[in-house]
Amino acid sequence: MPLSTRLHIPPALKRLLPTSLFGRSLLIIILPVAVMQIAVTWAFFDAHWQSVTSKLSEGLAGDIAWAVQSYEDDPSPAAVEKLAKRAEDSMSLSIAFQKGRKLPTSRRPSLFAALDRSLQQALDDRLDNPFWFDTTRYTAYIDIRVQVKDGVLQIYALRDRAYATQGHIFILWMVVATMLLTAIAILFIRNQVRAIERLADAADAFGRGEDHDFKPHGAREVRKAARAFLAMRARIVRHIEQRTALLASVSHDLRTPLTRLKLEMAMAEPCEQLEAMKGDLAEMEHMIDEYLAFARGEGGEEARAVDLSELIEGVVADAERGGAVVETEIAAGLEARVRPLAFRRALANLVDNGVAHADHVKVTATARQTGGVEIAVDDDGPGIPEDRYEEAFKPFSRLDESRNQNEKGVGLGLAIARDMARGLGGDLMLSRSAMGGLRALIRLPG
Incomplete structure (x- = not known):
């Protein structure tokens, strides 16, 4: 049996050791x-x-x-x-x-x-x-x-x-030497750790879709990691741009024949088959919009501090114009740094999902004690089994016998909403609602 080279540290001693580099x-x-x-x-x-x-x-x-x-x-x-x-x-x-x-x-x-x-x-x-x-x-x-x-x-x-x-003179010199060596160690270690912290800040900012002026510096190994990060960031950005351009081109190419078909059906004699065809075209157009929204993600929109109450009320008003009844409970003065269009799209997906599968939907927005805000969308629908929450977040996932499947859905609503939240440094979580259905909880940093 191979011997482990890892040093075992008692838990009591481990709690006393520092956690930072x-x-x-x-x-x-x-x-x-x-x-x-x-x-x-x-x-x-x-x-x-x-x-x-x-x-x-x-x-x-x-x-x-x-x-x-x-x-x-x-x-x-x-x-x-x-x-x-x-x-x-x-x-x-x-x-x-x-x-x-x-x-x-x-x-x-x-x-x-x-x-x-x-x-x-x-x-x-x-x-x-x-x-x-x-x-x-x-x-x-x-x-x-x-x-x-x-x-x-x-x-x-x-x-x-x-x-x-003269013994105290010796002790004094020992203490002075120790303090001097400690000060030098703190200075050099702090400079090395600062380079790693800046690399972590750059990675975190990139994860939120923000630009970060970052240049490699520090020790040779840290600079090597920083250059690898910059190369990776360039590859990811290039991949996102190519994917967005591809789907945008596909969307544009598909919209042209769809528009011609819609014009031809508008000029045709009304019949039962014609109405079914119009429904199919509407569903195809919706699917194209969903694919493009998922591919576009957060690109082209900068995050900024906004009044969440106004955005949430706008999403709820859009849902009510479609015939839904949505209850709201929004704390006054809520602000967060978000991408307004991406946030509206994500919240609209959650509200529409609740409206499609429940009789009652409620949107609650409150401030967190630890900082940031929480936006919860509750309903009294059938919900999703707890062991399938993560599966529901997968792109193009359509759970059988669940609320995530509807006539015009493509399984991107929850994926888009979670990408939006995580791109801002927050998260989207699913849980059982007090109303009996599903709760979708968006947490955003302050």
């Missing part, structure tokens, strides 16, 4: 840098700083042990004064004897507990007397006190005698 690219670069910086910092503290600090603490503890031993050998005031002067001159230690004093019983916690542990260990190894120290009270000094006979020997030592005080 920019975020993922940034994570790919920053995560290894952060891990490396942490590893280097840890190695520095463990192998260098901690080692140096331990040696410094041992040296300081040795000097303090010498001072305590010297005091215990001769605790006279003159000897203590001599000891303090020698420690100050040669060891930078400030020593004072506090007669009758005791060691403090508490100590304030330090932010650098590891450093305090080093000093604690060093003093434990060198001193037999009880001791106490504080590294937080003074910025540059450490307060160390040792219990001796008749009092406490208080010693002030420079902080750099016990700790490697």
